[in-house]
Structures are given as structure tokens and as C-alpha cells.
Amino acid sequence: MNYEIDGTSRIPAYIQLYQMLRSDIIAGVYSYGSKLPSKRTMAEETGVSVITIEHTVELLCEEGYTEARPRSGVYVIFKKSDFQGMPAVIGMEHSLTGQWMEAAGKSWETEPMFDDRSGSGGSSALNFPPKSAHASVPAFSYGSSAAKVHGHIHLHTDSEFPYTVLAKTMRRVLLDYGERILVKSPNDGCAELRSEISAYMARSRSIHVKPDQIIIGSGAEYLYSLVAQMFGKETVFALEDPSYGKIRQVYEAYGIRCDMLPLKPDGIASEDLRKTRATVLHITPFNSYPTGISVGGTKKQEYLGWAAQRGGILIEDNYDSELTISGRAENSLFSMTEQENVIYMNTFSRTIAPSIRVGYMILPERLIEIFHRRLGFYSCTVPAYDQYVLAELLRSGDFERHINRVRRRKRKEKKTENFTKR
Incomplete structure (x- = not known):
């Protein structure tokens, strides 16, 4: 050396x-x-x-x-x-x-x-390769924000997954898994993906759960619908105001009454938490949309105390949480309590691509039997092939390397922004 x-x-x-x-x-x-x-x-x-x-x-x-x-x-x-x-x-x-x-x-x-x-x-x-690298394949768009220039697509996302890595993994799954990709997925998701998510959550978020606590579904909206059906329309839900509009739309579509609680700079106000009649609180503790508010440890403990005092449930919607610019991922509510009163949700649409309509929900053990009794008849909405690809991305470490690259770039952009303000 x-x-x-x-x-x-x-x-x-x-x-x-x-x-x-x-x-x-x-x-x-x-x-x-x-x-x-x-x-x-x-x-x-x-x-x-x-x-x-x-x-x-x-x-x-x-x-x-x-x-x-x-x-x-x-x-x-x-x-x-x-x-x-x-x-x-x-x-x-x-x-x-x-x-x-x-x-x-x-x-x-x-x-x-x-x-x-x-x-x-x-x-x-x-960035993806230029056209010459894939001359026969047109560039594709990540969502509606892509801008067309000279008939081709330029990507405008802050978390583009390397196309070559994804393509290589997809080819490997076709070769290694063979006809298994044609077999119907178990209703709660393929064991391979649930096992890899379980291991990933332990490594990255200090969330230690069994694979059978994990439910795979086609994105956040589908998972919201499962939660609504599991608790039923007699249950009152509380949501952040403002929050991602489809959360309320999905719940109300299933007859759920939603109590909207104003979101302050440090989270939902203590007084509003005390007043609500809700027993389920749906929150986005990191980078809440559209305000961008992230709550600190004190407010997280207050949310956990709220759930414990009234025998309620917290739905921790952790969309975008992996892309924090801090050196460590944000502490999750799920990992901060042993009360079994937190349901954790996340998706791969933000960290890989919007076209990857795959999300996962982690249930506390006490809710597993209730979930399967009420909703276990639903077939998994994600094809087995897609699940195997994600399992391989997690198993190989490619997914975590990608997350680290994006976080590194976002930290660099933040430092550039701070420098230009001087």
C-alpha cells in the first residue's frame, strides 16, 4: 500500500x-x-x-x-x-x-x-447508456416527468436504477429459475422475496421480522386497500393533512371515515392526536408528501405512545425513506417498539422505477392470523417472475449498492446547493 x-x-x-x-x-x-x-x-x-x-x-x-x-x-x-x-x-x-x-x-x-x-x-x-448502446431499443420513460427531446426520452428522476444491472438480473432469473417463473405465486408472495426483504430490513433498518410477517402486493395503493378491508369501515382512520391524496381516496372508497389532522413542522400536533376518535393513524414519518416534513425521535415516541394508550395501530408509510442523505437510514417506528402496534409499508417504485409496481407490508405477529382469516383468499397481484428479480437484486447486494450511490449523489448535490448559497 x-x-x-x-x-x-x-x-x-x-x-x-x-x-x-x-x-x-x-x-x-x-x-x-x-x-x-x-x-x-x-x-x-x-x-x-x-x-x-x-x-x-x-x-x-x-x-x-x-x-x-x-x-x-x-x-x-x-x-x-x-x-x-x-x-x-x-x-x-x-x-x-x-x-x-x-x-x-x-x-x-x-x-x-x-x-x-x-x-x-x-x-x-x-444515467442510462446513450442510444448507440441500445440501438434497437428505444429509450423508455420513468413516469410522466420525462421530457422528449428529438423523439427520444431523457430521464428526470433522482433514483434511476442502472439498466444494465436490472437487465442482467432479469436474464439470470430466466436462466436460473427456469419454469418456476410460470408457477403461480403464493397468496402472500414468493418465499424467496419475503426472505430477502426480511434480511434486508434487518440489515438496513434494524427491523427483525419473520418472512411470514411480510405481504407482497402491487404497490402502495393495493396495500392501502388491504389495510382498509382488514380493519373494516367501522374503524376510524386518522391521516396527516396534507398527505398523499390517494391514501384518503382508497380508504374512503372502502367506506372508511378519515379524520384529517393538521401537519405541523414537527408532525401532528399533540392536541389533535388527543382529540381524534381514530384508532388507526396513517403517517409518513420521513419526507411526507407534499410538505417534505420528517418527524424526529420525540414525535415518533409520541405516536407510539398514542397507539399504546388507546390500543390503536400505526401505519408507517415509509415511501422514499431509503433515499435519506444522512449517513444512516432513519429509525423506523416499527423498530422502536415491541408493542406490536405498527404496520410497516414500503415500495420499490421509488428506489428502482415507477414501473416496478411492487410493494410490501410488514404485519406485527398478532395481526398475521387476522389478516389471513379475513383476506388470505386474495391471490398475490405481483407475477412470480417480478418477485424473483427483486429477490435476486436484494440477495446480490445490487439494490443496496444502488441505494448508497443515490444517497451519495444526493449528498453531493446538497453540498453543491449549500456552496452556491454562500
């Missing part, structure tokens, strides 16, 4: 080492699956403290380049092959941090950006 730390630089030593290690990982010096030298070895060879090395390793793990395995070491999980045909990755081994600082004429205090992109124009490292 021939890395030289510049002691005269204003850039902290752990960032310098991070940049050098990242460049070598991208260049293939440390290939996918290889083990990095031990922290003590790196400290001795670079002349810095073990604490500095720990900061470097933590940043590499957060950015999706490596993962730390207990009692084993730190391993590379970055695969450049995932981005073959994607021009935004070409030349990304040249760090943008130094280029950005030089162009801006600023010192380290201006908060450099960590990013894997190169070139100009602000193109995303997650």
Missing part, C-alpha cells in the same frame, strides 16, 4: 486516504470481493492512527464501495462491470474533489463533494 498522506494539505488525512483507496477500488487494484489490508496494517504503512483508518473505512462502507464483515475484515463490494456501457462512469477514477476545489478556488472549509462522476454538465453516474 504505497499511499502518501500530505501533512500540509487542508484536506483531512482520512479523506485523502479515502480518495486514494476509492480510486484504486474503481481502477480494479482492489477487485470485487477482495479483502482490504487490516486497519492496523494500513495505519502502519500510511503513518496515520487507527482511528483515522476507521474513519476512512466507515466512509467507504457508507458510500457503497466496501462492507465490513464481523470478525473477518473489510471487503470490496464495488463492481465496475455493473456500469458497462454507461459513459458517466468512464474516467471516474479521477477524483472530482480536487477538481471541484480548484475550479471553485476554495479551501477545504467549503465542503468538497464526494462523487464518482467525471466530465462536465452534471451528468449522473446513474
Whole structure:
């Protein structure tokens, strides 16, 4: 490890080492699956403290380049092959941090950006290949926000999933699963996907559940309908006001009375929570639409206390929560209580693509039997093939690597925004 730390630089030593290690990982010096030298070895060879090395390793793990395995070491999980045909990755081994600082004429205090992109124009490292890479296949649109230019589609989403990774996974499922993709899915979803979601939730959100607590369905609206039918129209629901309009529309379509509670900057006001007659509270604790409000730990505890005091249920709608720009995912209400009074919901339409109409609902164990008794006759609305593809994306780590890339890019964009305001 021939890395030289510049002691005269204003850039902290752990960032310098991070940049050098990242460049070598991208260049293939440390290939996918290889083990990095031990922290003590790196400290001795670079002349810095073990604490500095720990900061470097933590940043590499957060950015999706490596993962730390207990009692084993730190391993590379970055695969450049995932981005073959994607021009935004070409030349990304040249760090943008130094280029950005030089162009801006600023010192380290201006908060450099960590990013894997190169070139100009602000193109995303997650952009799809140009037309020439798929000459016979027209570009496709992620939702209505896509703009047509010269008859082709330019994507306008902030979480584009690498097309090459998705296509490779789909081909692998066709080959490996064979005729199993033609078999009807179990009513609550394929065991493979439910098992992978269970493992993913434990890793990423500290939510430890059994696969049989997970119900697979075709998107959030379908899951809302299941909740409405499970509790029945005699139950009063409380919703954030304002909130995503289809939540109320779906519930009212099933005869549910919805009590709209005004959403304040820190969440629903305590007085309004006390006054409502509802026993089910549907909330979006992270980045609530359309206000963008995220509630803190104190308000989350208040929501949990509200449910416990009246024997109620919280529906934690965590759409968009993976894309937080913080170093760690937001604490979920489900993981903060043992009272079994939280139903967790999320979908893959935001993190992969709007066309992926797959969502999942995690039930507390005490509601599993009730759900199956009342609604177990419903067939799963997601084809088995789609479920196997998602299971493989989770199992391989491709999904989590994608999430880390998007969060890294969003952090960089936030730092750019803060810099331009100075």
C-alpha cells in the first residue's frame, strides 16, 4: 500500500486516504470481493492512527464501495462491470474533489463533494447508456416527468436504477429459475422475496421480522386497500393533512371515515392526536408528501405512545425513506417498539422505477392470523417472475449498492446547493 498522506494539505488525512483507496477500488487494484489490508496494517504503512483508518473505512462502507464483515475484515463490494456501457462512469477514477476545489478556488472549509462522476454538465453516474448502446431499443420513460427531446426520452428522476444491472438480473432469473417463473405465486408472495426483504430490513433498518410477517402486493395503493378491508369501515382512520391524496381516496372508497389532522413542522400536533376518535393513524414519518416534513425521535415516541394508550395501530408509510442523505437510514417506528402496534409499508417504485409496481407490508405477529382469516383468499397481484428479480437484486447486494450511490449523489448535490448559497 504505497499511499502518501500530505501533512500540509487542508484536506483531512482520512479523506485523502479515502480518495486514494476509492480510486484504486474503481481502477480494479482492489477487485470485487477482495479483502482490504487490516486497519492496523494500513495505519502502519500510511503513518496515520487507527482511528483515522476507521474513519476512512466507515466512509467507504457508507458510500457503497466496501462492507465490513464481523470478525473477518473489510471487503470490496464495488463492481465496475455493473456500469458497462454507461459513459458517466468512464474516467471516474479521477477524483472530482480536487477538481471541484480548484475550479471553485476554495479551501477545504467549503465542503468538497464526494462523487464518482467525471466530465462536465452534471451528468449522473446513474444515467442510462446513450442510444448507440441500445440501438434497437428505444429509450423508455420513468413516469410522466420525462421530457422528449428529438423523439427520444431523457430521464428526470433522482433514483434511476442502472439498466444494465436490472437487465442482467432479469436474464439470470430466466436462466436460473427456469419454469418456476410460470408457477403461480403464493397468496402472500414468493418465499424467496419475503426472505430477502426480511434480511434486508434487518440489515438496513434494524427491523427483525419473520418472512411470514411480510405481504407482497402491487404497490402502495393495493396495500392501502388491504389495510382498509382488514380493519373494516367501522374503524376510524386518522391521516396527516396534507398527505398523499390517494391514501384518503382508497380508504374512503372502502367506506372508511378519515379524520384529517393538521401537519405541523414537527408532525401532528399533540392536541389533535388527543382529540381524534381514530384508532388507526396513517403517517409518513420521513419526507411526507407534499410538505417534505420528517418527524424526529420525540414525535415518533409520541405516536407510539398514542397507539399504546388507546390500543390503536400505526401505519408507517415509509415511501422514499431509503433515499435519506444522512449517513444512516432513519429509525423506523416499527423498530422502536415491541408493542406490536405498527404496520410497516414500503415500495420499490421509488428506489428502482415507477414501473416496478411492487410493494410490501410488514404485519406485527398478532395481526398475521387476522389478516389471513379475513383476506388470505386474495391471490398475490405481483407475477412470480417480478418477485424473483427483486429477490435476486436484494440477495446480490445490487439494490443496496444502488441505494448508497443515490444517497451519495444526493449528498453531493446538497453540498453543491449549500456552496452556491454562500
